[in-house]
Each structure stands twice: as structure tokens, then as C-alpha cells.
Amino acid sequence: MKLTEVLSLVKDTQELVIGSGVINTCSEYIYKYWPECSPMIVADTNTWKAAGQQIKRELSESGLNIAEPLIFETPPYLHADYRNVEIILEKAETASNPVLIAVGSGTVNDLVKRAAFELNSSYLTVGTAASMDGYCSSGAALSRNGRKQTMECGAPKVIIADTDILVTAPPEASAAGYGDLASKLTAGADWLIADFTGDDPIEEKVWDIIQPNLDGWLSNPEKTAEGDPQSLSAIFEGLNFSGLAMQALGLSRAASKASRAASGAEHMFSHIWEMSGHLGSDGNPVSHGFQVSVGILCVCALMDEVFDMDADEIDIEAALEAYPDWETRAAEVEEQMGNLPSWEEYIDICREKHLTKDELRAKLVKVKADWNELRDNVKNRLPSYSKTYRMLKTAGCPVKPEDINLKRETAISTYKKAQCMRNRYTILDLAYELGVLSKCIQSIEDSSQYLN
Numbered sequence: 001m002k003l004t005e006v007l008s009l010v011k012d013t014q015e016l017v018i019g020s021g022v023i024n025t026c027s028e029y030i031y032k033y034w035p036e037c038s039p040m041i042v043a044d045t046n047t048w049k050a051a052g053q054q055i056k057r058e059l060s061e062s063g064l065n066i067a068e069p070l071i072f073e074t075p076p077y078l079h080a081d082y083r084n085v086e087i088i089l090e091k092a093e094t095a096s097n098p099v100l101i102a103v104g105s106g107t108v109n110d111l112v113k114r115a116a117f118e119l120n121s122s123y124l125t126v127g128t129a130a131s132m133d134g135y136c137s138s139g140a141a142l143s144r145n146g147r148k149q150t151m152e153c154g155a156p157k158v159i160i161a162d163t164d165i166l167v168t169a170p171p172e173a174s175a176a177g178y179g180d181l182a183s184k185l186t187a188g189a190d191w192l193i194a195d196f197t198g199d200d201p202i203e204e205k206v207w208d209i210i211q212p213n214l215d216g217w218l219s220n221p222e223k224t225a226e227g228d229p230q231s232l233s234a235i236f237e238g239l240n241f242s243g244l245a246m247q248a249l250g251l252s253r254a255a256s257k258a259s260r261a262a263s264g265a266e267h268m269f270s271h272i273w274e275m276s277g278h279l280g281s282d283g284n285p286v287s288h289g290f291q292v293s294v295g296i297l298c299v300c301a302l303m304d305e306v307f308d309m310d311a312d313e314i315d316i317e318a319a320l321e322a323y324p325d326w327e328t329r330a331a332e333v334e335e336q337m338g339n340l341p342s343w344e345e346y347i348d349i350c351r352e353k354h355l356t357k358d359e360l361r362a363k364l365v366k367v368k369a370d371w372n373e374l375r376d377n378v379k380n381r382l383p384s385y386s387k388t389y390r391m392l393k394t395a396g397c398p399v400k401p402e403d404i405n406l407k408r409e410t411a412i413s414t415y416k417k418a419q420c421m422r423n424r425y426t427i428l429d430l431a432y433e434l435g436v437l438s439k440c441i442q443s444i445e446d447s448s449q450y451l452n
């Protein structure tokens with residue numbers, strides 16, 4: 001799908017500008033959308049050097065009345081913590097009629113998003129790395145009083161990414177972006193499964209924003225690793241189309257359900273690790289894209305295991321026998337999730353998706369009858385474990401749990417937790433309902449190929 005068509009499907013974002021030298025067009029967009037405002041740049045030490053100071057110069061030269069910038073000093077690590085939103089709001093109070101310009105990637109963007117929301121204003125984002133798909137999604141992942149949550153806010157009105165700057169980002173940042181974009185392969189496969197079972201029908205327009213272009217965006221992992229401008233431009237575009245797909249889906253369903261467009265079971269692995277406070281070997285949080293990369297491989301291993309089965313191996317009676325009653329299931333959920341903050345909410349989530357035996361039987365009968373069709377659809381969308389492994393490795397992404405300072409056994413113990421996490425039908429739910437989840441996890445654990 002072309003950009004103009006994608007933009008016509010969303011409400012917040014009006015412009016996505018990617019190219020060499022486009023950083024010098026910021027003033028043009030400020031004049032177009034916020035002619036009466038004083039632009040206030042928010043950056044961190046690194047993104048200020050990479051882009052912020054150049055933007056400030058360009059805005060000044062264009063005759064705009066700019067507010068004093070806010071530069072978060074890094075290191076130490078800039079946390080996506082609500083306290084930093086308050087710092088932005090305090091600074092904005094000192095400016096007259098400010099419009100915020102986020103200069104950075106993940107954290108700066110999330111902080112500014114929420115601050116702009118509280119100021120009741122739209123904002124402009126200048127992306128400094130093709131590192132994640134959150135630039136133009138609605139909602140900001142922030143901690144408040146120690147609890148990570150998705151806080152309400154809009155997406156930027158204008159997003160600008162200068163490829164001359166994207167190429168100066170650390171290679172790990174671009175690799176993280178490649179990983180986050182590759183997650184649309186597993187997310188797409190999960191949506192095909194949910195569509196097939198009737199749990200979550202595909203919305204074609206939203207599907208078409210990401211899926212038909214995805215193989216093209218991901219086609220050059222070597223060049224991504226080399227920092228090639230064209231490849232990084234493709235990754236940035238793919239990541240932002242993913243955000244736009246979530247925006248588009250958010251117009252017809254609740255925000256918590258809109259990320260279906262770009263997030264499947266692989267993201268649940270990442271969320272579990274993040275909520276458990278997992279840190280990298282340097283003591284800092286592992287980037288979203290790197291966690292997701294390992295999550296993708298966890299999911300690919302399960303997809304390979306499940307779809308290795310033939311239809312005649314699906315034993316509906318055994319699956320019905322293995323499916324627990326609600327009381328047993330609730331105890332199972334507590335056992336898996338009891339160590340996580342606010343774990344009781346997962347009981348409610350799992351209650352919502354708990355089936356009666358009749359419902360399960362009807363579903364499994366259909367799954368078994370059309371198993372080959374489902375398998376072909378999934379295999380057409382999702383490359384095998386080994387191919388995905390090679391793509392991610394070539395791009396510089398982590399390909400085993402140890403690469404993100406996680407024990408293999410911890411990664412393997414995450415399957416059942418991830419299955420309890422959301423009411424979003426994925427391969428985890430299909431395997432659970434087929435009664436083969438434990439068996440598949442055991443095969444993954446016993447295999448020398450997977451997650452090694």
C-alpha cells in the first residue's frame with residue numbers, strides 16, 4: 001500500500017517524511033501545522049548531538065521563535081518513567097505556546113507523546129534511529145510508581161527521518177529495528193491463525209498496510225547490518241507503517257486490541273521478560289527489538305513444532321480430556337503468573353478466553369478438518385525457524401536467549417506465561433487448545449537446534 005493511502009486510514013499522523021537531508025524541512029512543517037507556536041526540542045545528550053542542534057539551527061534560521069530546548073543528560077540511561085514526562089511539562093510551562101519536537105527514538109518519543117497529550121497538543125517527531133515501531137503508534141509505554149503501563153496519548157502529527165542521521169545510529173539500534181519489524185512475520189502468522197479459528201478476523205485494509213510489503217522491507221539484513229541508507233530507510237518505513245497500521249486499527253477497536261496489527265505471541269515473551277525486570281549484561285534494560293528477536297525465535301520454534309503435525313495426529317478426544325475446568329485453569333494461571341506485578345488481572349484475561357468443552361470441540365473439529373489449509377497459510381507467511389534465525393543473525397540481532405543475558409531454561413519457561421498474558425489468540429492458544437503445548441515445549445527443550 002502506498003503512503004498516501006495509508007495516511008488516509010489514520011487520524012493523528014498527517015506526514016511521514018523519510019529521505020536524505022529532510023531534517024532541514026522541520027521549519028516547513030512547523031509553519032504548516034503550528035504557525036503560532038514556539039517549537040521546543042526535547043532530546044537526550046546523544047540525539048541532541050546527532051540531530052537536535054542541527055534542527056535548532058534550522059528552526060532559528062527560518063525565523064521561528066524557538067523555546068529553550070530540554071536535553072536529558074545521558075548516560076545514565078534515560079528511563080521511560082513518568083517522572084521524566086513531568087520534567088518536560090515543567091519546562092513547557094516556561095515557554096509561551098510551545099509545540100514539542102521529540103528528537104530521538106524509543107524513550108524520548110514515549111515521554112514527549114505523553115507530555116503532548118497532557119498539553120492537549122499535537123507534536124512532531126524526528127526519528128534518529130530505525131529502532132522500533134512505536135514512533136507513530138498511539139499510547140506510550142511508561143512506568144509510573146514502579147508499574148509499567150501503556151498510557152493514553154496520540155501519535156505524532158508529523159514524523160521526519162533523515163537517512164543521513166539514521167546511518168549514524170549505533171548498529172545495535174538498527175538491528176533492534178530489524179528485529180521489531182521481523183516480528184510482523186510471526187504477528188501476521190498469529191493473525192492468520194486467529195482469523196482461521198474465528199477468534200479475531202483479519203481486517204484486510206490494515207493487513208495490507210504491513211503484510212504485502214514486509215518481505216521487501218526485510219530483504220536486506222546484510223545491508224541493514226552495514227548501515228546502508230536505503231536499507232535503513234526501508235526498515236524505518238516498515239516500522240512506521242506498522243505503527244500506522246495500529247493507529248488505523250485503533251479507530252475501530254479498543255487501544256489494547258489495536259496492536260494486533262503488529263504484535264503477536266513474540267511480543268508477549270518480551271513483555272514477560274520486561275515485567276520480570278530482566279536486564280542485559282550491562283545492567284541496563286535490553287532493547288525492545290532485541291527482546292522481540294528472541295521472542296520471534298521462541299514462536300518460530302513452536303510454529304514449526306505445531307505445524308509439523310499432520311491432521312490425523314490431532315486427537316480431539318485427548319485434547320478435550322486435557323483441557324482443564326476453570327478451577328484447575330485458574331490455579332495454573334496463578335502458578336505461571338503469580339510472581340508478576342498485578343498478576344490477578346491475568347486470571348480475568350484467562351477467564352475471558354476459557355472455553356466450554358462444547359465450544360472447544362466445535363473449534364477443534366473445524367481446525368482438524370481444514371488443518372492443511374491453515375498450515376499452508378501459515379507457512380506461506382512465516383519462514384521456518386532456521387531461515388528466520390539466519391535473517392536475524394545476519395542483521396545483527398540476538399538469536400539465542402544468552403545473547404540477551406537470559407538463560408535458555410528461562411526462555412523456555414516463558415511459553416506458558418506468555419499464553420496467559422493476553423486475550424489475543426496466537427499459536428500459544430492454538431497449541432494449548434489442541435492439548436499439545438506442553439509436548440511441543442518439551443520437544444523444543446530437547447532439541448539442539450532451537451534457542452541454541
Ligand SMILES: [Zn+2]
Nearest residue numbers: 133180288292
Ligand atoms: Zn514491537
